[in-house]
Amino acid sequence: MISARKLRVLVVDDTIVYRKSVSDIVAEISGVELAGVAHNGKIALDKIATVKPDLLTLDIEMPVMNGLEVLAELKKKHPQIGVIMLSTLTADGSEMTMKALELGAFDFILKPQSKNLVEGKKEIRRLLEPILDAYAKSKSGRHLRTATSSLPRTSTTTNGLTRPAAIAGRGMVRPASALRRTKSEIVTIGISTGGPNALNHMLPKLPGDINVPILIVQHMPPVFTKSLASSLDKKCKLTVKEAEDREPLRPNVVYIAPGGKQMKLVAATDGTHRLIKITDDPPENSCKPSADYLFRSIGDYYVGRTTAVIMTGMGSDGTKGLEVLKNKGAHIIAQDEASCVVYGMPKAPTERGYADIVVPLDRIADEIVKSVK
Incomplete structure (x- = not known):
C-alpha cells in the first residue's frame, strides 16, 4: 500500500x-x-x-x-x-x-x-x-510505503530454503513427482526488472561443465540483449551469447533471447536434436521476448527433464508457461521476495504452488546445479 x-x-x-x-x-x-x-x-x-x-x-x-x-x-x-x-x-x-x-x-x-x-x-x-x-x-x-504484502503460506527448512504450499483453489496442477523422471537436461530462466544485476550475480557461480544448455528471456529491447550477453560472457565460465535462428542447442552455452523477437525450441530434421527458432510472433503479456512463449516450447520437448527459474521482474510473464512446465514434470525454482528488485514475476507462480523451491538470489545457482547433476 x-x-x-x-x-x-x-x-x-x-x-x-x-x-x-x-x-x-x-x-x-x-x-x-x-x-x-x-x-x-x-x-x-x-x-x-x-x-x-x-x-x-x-x-x-x-x-x-x-x-x-x-x-x-x-x-x-x-x-x-x-x-x-x-x-x-x-x-x-x-x-x-x-x-x-x-x-x-x-x-x-x-x-x-x-x-x-x-x-x-x-x-x-x-x-x-x-x-x-x-x-x-x-x-x-x-x-x-506504509505496509508490505504478506508472503504466501510456506514451510521453511533449517538451511533457509523455502518450499511453498499451494493456495487452495488456485493453480491446481499435477504434482511434479508424477512426471519427473530424471535429472534436468535443460535450464530456462525468465527475468525482467533487476535482471542484469541478478544475472551478473548468479550466472558466474555456475560451473563451466554444467553440461546442459541454458535459455534465458530477459525483457529488453533490440541491441541491448547483445550487450548484456557480451558483458556476461566476460564474467562467466559458461559461454554466453545472444541466440541465433536455427542454431542447435549445445551444452555449457547460455542463450539469451534477442530483444524485440520471440525465442522457442523446435525439432531438428533428424527428429532427435533441438534447434532455437527466433520468430517475429506477437508480444505476449506485452513482452517480446516473452518467458511464457519460451517455456511452452520447452515443455513440448523436455517432459520431466526441465529446470525452470523465475526471477526478479515486473508483471506476470512466465506464470502461464510455468503452469505448462509444472504439468510436464519440470523442477521450478523461484527467487524469493526479499532478494528481488521487483517481486512481480515470481509472485504468482509462488502463490499458486508452482515453485518446488523458493530461494534467495545467492542460492539459485546451487539449486540449478543440484537439479542437473
Whole structure:
C-alpha cells in the first residue's frame, strides 16, 4: 500500500525536448510529483540537498557530468535515491546502459525514435509510468510505503530454503513427482526488472561443465540483449551469447533471447536434436521476448527433464508457461521476495504452488546445479 507521500522525481537531461516531455509526464502521473529539473549531472547533484528527490530520471550522455558519473556519485553519497536511465537505441547506448544497471540503476527506458513530439511523449509515458509504479512498490522504494504484502503460506527448512504450499483453489496442477523422471537436461530462466544485476550475480557461480544448455528471456529491447550477453560472457565460465535462428542447442552455452523477437525450441530434421527458432510472433503479456512463449516450447520437448527459474521482474510473464512446465514434470525454482528488485514475476507462480523451491538470489545457482547433476 502506498502512503500519502508522493514519489518525488528529479528530471535530468541536457536536451530541452526530453527534459520538458519527461517533466510534463511526471507532473501528470498520479502519486508522483516533479521535484525539479536539471540540464546536466553536476547541477542535478547540487540540487539533491534542496529538492530531496526519491528518484532521478537520468540521461546517459550529457556534458559536464554524464549519467554514469552521476550514478557513481549517487552510489557513494545518496544510495537511497533511485535512478531510471533514458537511453538511445545504439550499440554505445546499450553498453553504457549495461554499465548503468551494474552501478545500481533501477531500470531504463528508450528515448523514442519518432520525430513526432506528441507520439514521442505518449511512448515515454507508456514506458515510464509502470516503472515509476514498480519503483514505488519495490524494496528500493520501501520508504514510500506504509505496509508490505504478506508472503504466501510456506514451510521453511533449517538451511533457509523455502518450499511453498499451494493456495487452495488456485493453480491446481499435477504434482511434479508424477512426471519427473530424471535429472534436468535443460535450464530456462525468465527475468525482467533487476535482471542484469541478478544475472551478473548468479550466472558466474555456475560451473563451466554444467553440461546442459541454458535459455534465458530477459525483457529488453533490440541491441541491448547483445550487450548484456557480451558483458556476461566476460564474467562467466559458461559461454554466453545472444541466440541465433536455427542454431542447435549445445551444452555449457547460455542463450539469451534477442530483444524485440520471440525465442522457442523446435525439432531438428533428424527428429532427435533441438534447434532455437527466433520468430517475429506477437508480444505476449506485452513482452517480446516473452518467458511464457519460451517455456511452452520447452515443455513440448523436455517432459520431466526441465529446470525452470523465475526471477526478479515486473508483471506476470512466465506464470502461464510455468503452469505448462509444472504439468510436464519440470523442477521450478523461484527467487524469493526479499532478494528481488521487483517481486512481480515470481509472485504468482509462488502463490499458486508452482515453485518446488523458493530461494534467495545467492542460492539459485546451487539449486540449478543440484537439479542437473
